[in-house]
Amino acid sequence: MKRWFGLISCTLIFTLILAGCGGKSADEASGSGSNGKEVVAWAWNINVPVLEKAAEEYQKENPDFKLKVVDMGREDVYSKLTTGLQAGGKGLPDIVLVEDDRFQGYVNSFPKAFLNLSEKGFDEHADKFPEFKKQLLSKDGEMYGFPFDAGPTGVFYRTDFFEQAGVDPATIETWDDYIAAGKKIKEKVGVDLLGLDLNNDDGLFRMTLTQQGTFYFDDKGELNLTSKESQQAMELNKKLKDAGVVRNTVGWDASISALAEGKVASSPSGAWLYGSIEQQAPDLKGKWGVFLLPSFEKGGNRASNLGGSNYVVTANSKKADEAYKFMEYFSTTDSVQEAAMEGGLFPSLNTVYDSELFTQPDEYFSNQTIWKTFADEMQDIKPVNFTGNYSVANDEAVKAVSEVTNGKDIKKSLEAAEKRLENRIK
Numbered sequence: 001m002k003r004w005f006g007l008i009s010c011t012l013i014f015t016l017i018l019a020g021c022g023g024k025s026a027d028e029a030s031g032s033g034s035n036g037k038e039v040v041a042w043a044w045n046i047n048v049p050v051l052e053k054a055a056e057e058y059q060k061e062n063p064d065f066k067l068k069v070v071d072m073g074r075e076d077v078y079s080k081l082t083t084g085l086q087a088g089g090k091g092l093p094d095i096v097l098v099e100d101d102r103f104q105g106y107v108n109s110f111p112k113a114f115l116n117l118s119e120k121g122f123d124e125h126a127d128k129f130p131e132f133k134k135q136l137l138s139k140d141g142e143m144y145g146f147p148f149d150a151g152p153t154g155v156f157y158r159t160d161f162f163e164q165a166g167v168d169p170a171t172i173e174t175w176d177d178y179i180a181a182g183k184k185i186k187e188k189v190g191v192d193l194l195g196l197d198l199n200n201d202d203g204l205f206r207m208t209l210t211q212q213g214t215f216y217f218d219d220k221g222e223l224n225l226t227s228k229e230s231q232q233a234m235e236l237n238k239k240l241k242d243a244g245v246v247r248n249t250v251g252w253d254a255s256i257s258a259l260a261e262g263k264v265a266s267s268p269s270g271a272w273l274y275g276s277i278e279q280q281a282p283d284l285k286g287k288w289g290v291f292l293l294p295s296f297e298k299g300g301n302r303a304s305n306l307g308g309s310n311y312v313v314t315a316n317s318k319k320a321d322e323a324y325k326f327m328e329y330f331s332t333t334d335s336v337q338e339a340a341m342e343g344g345l346f347p348s349l350n351t352v353y354d355s356e357l358f359t360q361p362d363e364y365f366s367n368q369t370i371w372k373t374f375a376d377e378m379q380d381i382k383p384v385n386f387t388g389n390y391s392v393a394n395d396e397a398v399k400a401v402s403e404v405t406n407g408k409d410i411k412k413s414l415e416a417a418e419k420r421l422e423n424r425i426k
Contacts, residue, residue, distance in 0.1 A: 038068040039319050039326060041095035042077050046343035047309070054336045058329050065322060078102065085110045089316035094323040098145065100136055100308040105388035107139050115313040118142035120324050125332050133348050135383040137310055144312060146331040149345040151270030151307030152374040152381060153207055154290045156277060159366050161189050161265040162289075175208075175236050175294045182245035185265050194266050195249030195258040198241065198405040202397045203306065204268060208233040211293060211304035213382035216393035216421075221385055225397065225418040226411070232296055234400065234410050241405045256280050268293060270306035271374045275344025278364050285363060290370045292377065303380035308348070346374060353378075389425045396421045 041051055048071045055067035070093065072080075077097065084092040085106070098106060107114065117123075122143055126134060129147045137145035155169075155178070162169060165188040167181045182193025196204060209215050212229040224230060240246050247264050249255040258264045260281035267273060277288060292302040311331070313323045330336050337347035338357055352358070353375040361367035387393075400417040404410050 038066040039095065039323050040068045040070060040093040041097070041311075042070050042072060042080070042093050043097040044072060044074045044077060046340075046345060047097055050336075050340045050343060050345070051330070053339055054330050054333075055326070057335070058326055062325075065326060067326065074099075081106070085113050089113060089314060092314045092316070094314060094317040094319050095327060096312050096314065097148075097309055098312055100305075100310065101386050101390050101394075103136060103145055103310060103312075104386045105390060106312075107144050108388040111139060113315055114144045115315050115317070115320055115324060116142055117144060117146065117313075117324070120328075122146075122328065125328075128332060128351055129348050130350065130378045130381060132305060132381045132383040133308070133310075136386070145310040146312070146327045147348040148309050148311060148331060149272075149307075149340060150348045150378065150381075151272055151305050152346060152377045153211075153268065153270055153293050153304040153306050154370075154373065154377075155266050155268045155293060156259075156273055157266035157289055157291065158262070158284075158287055159289045160287045161185055161191060161262075164189050169289065169291045172291065172294055173298050174300075175239075175296060178294045179239055179243050179245065182240075182265070183243060186245050189265065191262065192247035192264045193245035194240070194268065195247040195255050195264045196237075196240070197250050197255065198237065198246070198248065199402045200250065200398065202394065202401045204237060204240075205233050205397060205401055207268060207293070207304050207306050208236055208296075210306070210382065210384050211301055212296070213301070213384070215384035215386065216390070216397060217385050217387045219383075219385050221387050223418050223422060225393075225400070225421065226414050230414055231410055234404050234414060236296075237401055238404050238410065260284070270308075271346040271371075272307055272344050274365075274370070286366055288364060289366045289368055290373060292373070301380065301382070303377045303382070305381045341371075346371075348378075350375075350378065389421075392424045393421055396424075 043051055048069050051067065051069045055065070059065050081092065081096055084090055119142070130150070133147040133150065134143065137143050137147060157169060162185065165185040167184055172178050172181055185191065185193055209229060212233065214224055214227060214229045216224055218224045218227070247258055249258050256276050259267055259277055293304055295302050311327055313320055313327060317323055332349060334349070334352040334355060337349045337352045338355060340347060341357060358371040358375050359369060362370050396417040400413045403413040
């Protein structure tokens, strides 16, 4: 993941210039809304229209409520959020979108910067969300974030390629089964099993660590890159590469293009991949399906998570009550979460899983009830500990994946990665 601090110095300079020239206040320049009439939120991409639509519905029962959503790039949000937190909350909005992997870093580094939702009564909604989300958003037993979308995982696959190769996805129970299927598909159809950016990304490594109920760090926050789970996840990357069934897809665009152009037969990913495939390859309607991640051994866990986000209310917000009430509505209302699904976001709210959206067949995905597949998986996803050192740990894990897939010994590579990480976080 990218770092938090890339634009901090520029932001501080900009703030000083404004102050020196007698221009807008820092709050006004950031769109924080602390001096205005509106509740202000920072978000990006598809999250912006989802928030705006929810506010329109909320206003029907709360006509005095007004929401201003400031649409900015994800890294801009993190840069400005970090700068504001370091300045004691100055210039921050009332509501901020924060991804799963960043959340613990912020809450641990700035424990008094966000509204304690448990104190506001949000715990009454606790049974509406999966355990892995609740643990992620809690500190000392109290919640500080509103759960939003999640990334339950599965293998998206081309039904026509699998049929041509004589591979029945129902017979794929383990990762070894998946690799064997890939060899058959490569031989019979002439396409690779999957695309991976093995020199710049560790998505499969992270996914399969979470599948085993662990991460770069264990549940106590101790370094975990040399664990048996890490070695097993890394070995999978090597097995896939050595089997000759991986296409080198450098970057997101190349990954999606490989799927849309029929250069690969499958992709282990989060549920959010649904929207990208459908948008980029509308002509492949009826030629896609989904099955659960293979396990490392027969009968093993096949649930994992990749991606997801949440909302926080800043503790110094002068409209904390209004922000809390709106976000409570936003995060616990089925219709709001259904609207989010239209943009490809998978909701954490479990009350929505009984809606028609989750039970009806999807024509694009061969009339499968794929959303039910993902919803049923949510309760089996194991909580993991990102800690506040996720970003630097990710750097070292990516290096290790690259080393291993280029021939370096797994154990030695992971030991070296853990040593580098230990030195960086001392």
